[in-house]
Amino acid sequence: MRITRRPGEPEQAAPQRPLAPAVAPRDLALIGWRILAGSSPGDAFGPARHKYGPLLRVPLTKLVLTTEADLAHAVTMNQRAAFSAEPAWTMALLPFFRKALLQREFGEHRNDRLLIQQALTPTRIAEYADRMGPRIRAAVLQCPVGDGVDLRVLFKRIAMRVALEVFVGGEFSDARVDQVGRWFDQVVHWNVVRAQKARVSLYRFLAAYLPGKRAVRSPDLMAHLCHATSHDGDPFTDSEIIHHMIFFLFAAHDTSTITMTNMAYYLAMDPDRQQRARAESLSAARVLDSRELRVSLGELDRIVRETLRLRPPVPSAFRTAVVDTDVGGHRIPKGTFMIVNMWGHHTDSEIWPDARRFDPDRFRIERRDDPEQRGVWMPFGGGVHKCIGMYFAQMEILTVFHALLRDFEWTIPPGYVLPTFENSLGSSRGFPATVRRRDPDAVCAPVTPAVPGEVRWGVAPNLMKRLHKSVSRSSSA
Numbered sequence: 001m002r003i004t005r006r007p008g009e010p011e012q013a014a015p016q017r018p019l020a021p022a023v024a025p026r027d028l029a030l031i032g033w034r035i036l037a038g039s040s041p042g043d044a045f046g047p048a049r050h051k052y053g054p055l056l057r058v059p060l061t062k063l064v065l066t067t068e069a070d071l072a073h074a075v076t077m078n079q080r081a082a083f084s085a086e087p088a089w090t091m092a093l094l095p096f097f098r099k100a101l102l103q104r105e106f107g108e109h110r111n112d113r114l115l116i117q118q119a120l121t122p123t124r125i126a127e128y129a130d131r132m133g134p135r136i137r138a139a140v141l142q143c144p145v146g147d148g149v150d151l152r153v154l155f156k157r158i159a160m161r162v163a164l165e166v167f168v169g170g171e172f173s174d175a176r177v178d179q180v181g182r183w184f185d186q187v188v189h190w191n192v193v194r195a196q197k198a199r200v201s202l203y204r205f206l207a208a209y210l211p212g213k214r215a216v217r218s219p220d221l222m223a224h225l226c227h228a229t230s231h232d233g234d235p236f237t238d239s240e241i242i243h244h245m246i247f248f249l250f251a252a253h254d255t256s257t258i259t260m261t262n263m264a265y266y267l268a269m270d271p272d273r274q275q276r277a278r279a280e281s282l283s284a285a286r287v288l289d290s291r292e293l294r295v296s297l298g299e300l301d302r303i304v305r306e307t308l309r310l311r312p313p314v315p316s317a318f319r320t321a322v323v324d325t326d327v328g329g330h331r332i333p334k335g336t337f338m339i340v341n342m343w344g345h346h347t348d349s350e351i352w353p354d355a356r357r358f359d360p361d362r363f364r365i366e367r368r369d370d371p372e373q374r375g376v377w378m379p380f381g382g383g384v385h386k387c388i389g390m391y392f393a394q395m396e397i398l399t400v401f402h403a404l405l406r407d408f409e410w411t412i413p414p415g416y417v418l419p420t421f422e423n424s425l426g427s428s429r430g431f432p433a434t435v436r437r438r439d440p441d442a443v444c445a446p447v448t449p450a451v452p453g454e455v456r457w458g459v460a461p462n463l464m465k466r467l468h469k470s471v472s473r474s475s476s477a
């Protein structure tokens with residue numbers, strides 16, 4: 001419609017619909033039950049979204065949850081500076097981190113993010129790939145074989161070593177890597193005493209490096225922070241550097257460990273797909289640089305993407321409204337705690353055909369162009385807090401699996417379900433794999449097209465049947 005107005009006449013604002021409050025459904029608990037009973041978050045929230053709208057408030061609280069992709073963009077892009085990550089993340093998961101990057105906002109966040117970003121430029125990542133590649137391949141060759149192997153232990157050790165050697169600098173013994181890994185496991189533990197003890201140990205461990213880093217400009221993040229200035233123009237204090245490093249090392253290894261564990265799990269459930277990825281790796285050179293990794297390992301790259309769609313290690317982003325604002329036509333009062341659940345729209349069957357199938361081919365170029373899929377894959381978040389380590393993680397994961405697929409094959413006991421909720425940030429578990437070393441001269445068997453596998457969900461898989469029954473009873477009541 002064309003709007004005509006005389007010169008000088010003020011522009012009339014389009015009539016606006018009054019802002020609605022987020023609905024607080026009384027049957028919200030039922031959604032929780034559905035997820036516990038084996039629904040994916042996308043399936044469980046779909047009916048509620050149709051009934052109540054895209055924003056659901058938890059009754060009697062200031063918690064508002066959305067599984068809507070558009071709203072996830074609006075909140076994380078934060079164009080009106082109405083949301084802050086700091087108080088929300090501190091409450092949700094990071095009480096044991098102090099002034100981490102994710103807990104900084106606006107000017108201060110911009111300053112520190114730009115500094116940290118310098119450790120993650122494409123050139124630096126390529127250097128890390130060259131330096132860490134041989135160490136990763138050597139570590140993969142140590143993979144235990146036999147039944148009941150927990151591959152998570154291997155992935156954790158590799159990711160922890162890479163994070164320490166790249167961002168703190170130097171070389172670390174296996175015992176030291178495992179010790180630091182255990183402290184990080186405990187730092188987000190529900191037992192606050194253990195968590196506090198672990199944080200003190202990490203603090204002391206990193207503090208011991210400070211004098212050396214302040215004296216010499218070594219090419220690692222920690223030395224870089226020692227010689228940089230903070231937002232107020234002063235050098236970072238010892239404590240600021242250590243708090244940055246504790247969160248950074250955690251973010252740099254825990255998410256990658258979880259992703260690699262989940263990938264190994266899906267590939268164990270889908271032997272055809274594993275074989276296809278192996279054939280691709282065997283047809284490429286054993287040693288690939290960071291650019292070649294992405295170009296030569298398309299199948300593996302799609303497996304990473306699909307794994308991150310189905311089980312994002314950071315399933316939600318948390319924000320607090322710092323002013324009264326609105327999102328998607330809904331009023332958001334100051335102080336609202338927003339849970340942007342990317343996992344919900346990642347598993348929404350209205351967006352992803354056959355959403356519960358593990359189907360990496362959905363990321364093939366010809367299918368990725370599907371307009372419905374554009375912009376709805378958000379495992380690394382969005383906006384100014386978007387994951388700073390996205391390309392680093394990709395390089396590391398591809399390097400590990402390229403080596404693993406060439407020399408090992410693995411399966412999983414039939415019917416085993418890796419508990420869905422227990423493989424995200426702060427609570428991650430492995431699974432019992434049967435691992436065999438491959439004969440290096442064996443030719444990869446011809447590959448049949450993979451049949452996408454239905455993903456099984458469940459918090460406690462052995463309780464699934466019982467929970468299903470109780471949910472259908474309460475729904476029909």
Ligand code: HEM
Pocket residue numbers: 076085101102103113248251252253255256259308312313314316317318378379380381382384385386387388389390392393
């Ligand atoms: C598969 C692996 C990874 C996933 C899925 C992941 C996911 C995420 C997500 C979703 C966020 C944003 C949270 C929010 O907006 O509330 C984030 C932030 C962050 N990630 Fe990652 N991450 C991964 C790997 C890494 C790695 C390898 C590093 C470091 C090398 C890293 C460092 C960070 C940092 C420092 C932030 C905070 C950024 C900021 O506040 O500006 N992450 N990550």
